[in-house]
Amino acid sequence: MKALVLEGLNQPLTVKEVETPSLLPDEVLVKVKAASFNHRDNWIQVGLYAGIKYPIILGSDGAGVVSEVGEDVDKAWLNKEVLINPGNFWGNTEKYQAKEFKILGLPEDGTFAEYVKTKAINLYDKPAHLSFEEAAAIPLGGVTAFRALFSRAGAQAKEKVLINGVGGGVALFALQYAVAEGCEVYVTSGSDEKIEKAKFLGAYGGVNYRISSWVNDLKEMAGGFDVIVDSAAGEGFRDLVELANPGGRIVFYGATKGTIKDLDPRRIFWKQLNILGSTMGSKHDFENMLRFIEQHKLLPVVDKVFDFTEANEALERMKKSEQFGKIVLKID
Ligand SMILES: NC(=O)c1ccc[n+]([C@@H]2O[C@H](COP(=O)([O-])OP(=O)(O)OC[C@H]3O[C@@H](n4cnc5c(N)ncnc54)[C@H](OP(=O)(O)O)[C@@H]3O)[C@@H](O)[C@H]2O)c1
Known part of the structure; x- marks a missing residue:
């Protein structure tokens, strides 16, 4: 062959x-x-x-x-x-x-x-x-997003969800799932064009993470977030802690931007945050994901x-x- x-x-x-x-x-x-x-x-x-x-x-x-x-x-x-x-x-x-x-x-x-x-x-x-x-x-991206968003972060309808770096293969599934679930979804991307495309898929709004004011711009646009889905990690992770609502969940499955640095522990414990690692998914996650895709006829x-x-x-x-x-x- x-x-x-x-x-x-x-x-x-x-x-x-x-x-x-x-x-x-x-x-x-x-x-x-x-x-x-x-x-x-x-x-x-x-x-x-x-x-x-x-x-x-x-x-x-x-x-x-x-x-x-x-x-x-x-x-x-x-x-x-x-x-x-x-x-x-x-x-x-x-x-x-x-x-x-x-x-x-x-x-x-x-x-x-x-x-x-x-x-x-x-x-x-x-x-x-x-x-x-x-x-x-x-398969791989779909189940990773499903487990991260639902099995780990427990995202629910009407919650505010941020998908960081929406252009990624996994991230886009997370966007589609969160929209289908009825969450209020915002995105970041390094490309304005991708933000527009994400809005077309149901995101309320988004900001470009290459602009220095992106954290404040996002706060003004959306307030804070109950669930944040990330695969970049790196130095920018502390901004996600800043953007999380009290009691929020930050779930991440990648480290495209490397090691997380300078996290302020006080922000995490005072806000009662849950920081969750996630990797791919079980057979159960995979089957639930396929059911979800069929049920919502997601493309x-x-x-x-x-x-x-x-x-x-x-x-x-x-x-x-x-x-x-x-x-x-x-x-x-
Ligand atoms: N643990 C697991 O089970 C698992 C499973 C799948 C993937 N991963 C890991 O997750 C990462 C993404 O995988 P993928 O297949 O979705 O990759 P991908 O399709 O290549 O997407 C990577 C995305 O990362 C975003 N990005 C880059 N720099 C960023 C920054 N500074 N802040 C926020 N977002 C940034 C970009 O989004 P924009 O284009 O919108 O800027 C880019 O499209 C990789 O590191 C991969 O190894 C882990």
Whole structure:
């Protein structure tokens, strides 16, 4: 089969002929129709991820058609249109993932290939209202946003929610979910154009975090926030503490801007804040997310669809934060 292989640190993805995976009894082979990028793919390429090994076929997100099933797997899966939950071995508690937790696309080969293998328990019917490209946009980002917003931060209708850096793949799902839930949602972005697009998706308003007065501008616009969703961390995190309402929850799942510095503990305890870390999601989160998407007939925002041979351009677009929504690879 053809696959996009990352052969070493800082190397481009190259199209190679590799062996089609062979199956264990509880596994299935999916003919990938579309895959999507996550920032994780870039972190692995540049060596900023735990447990890196090369060569590797990247890609945690994919949708396609089941083409082969292992001997213990229900044959009814054959030829079904599916998407894949990339999280494996979450473990027995909803509170956190087990040590064995693994994400498709490292250490196991991922979805940037004609075929990918996965455990049958990770298969879900592709929501009927979505194309393969839209379905492939969902898994990793969709479940990360769902767990962060609902399972961890407990966002509820009518609460004020801030999505920091709305252009991110995960952040946009959080925006769509919070709007669908009936929250009053505001956003920040480094791009005015992305703020306008977020308003089109239901945000009340937003500010550009590149403008020095953005914290005060946002306070004037919205007051404070009950829930703040972040993936930047870094020095700007203290501004989020400033923007949180008393009793508020700040949930974050990324550290794009690095280590959090100079947090004033007095602001946190006096306001009775909850600062919550979140990572991907359990099987339960994944299933609840798919139900939510079906119930609200949500359409994941696909930024741009690239051909298989254009994967490096696609990665470049993500590195420069040019995207609004998920960057998708068409693999048919
Ligand atoms: N723990 C987990 O399970 C998990 C899961 C998924 C992702 N992540 C991590 O979360 C981060 C985002 O992932 P992603 O796939 O959504 O990435 P992405 O699509 O590349 O989005 C990154 C976004 O970060 C925003 N950003 C950059 N600088 C910022 C700043 N100073 N303040 C606020 N926002 C800023 C940008 O938003 P604008 O374009 O609007 O400026 C950008 O689009 C990455 O670090 C990733 O590794 C973690």
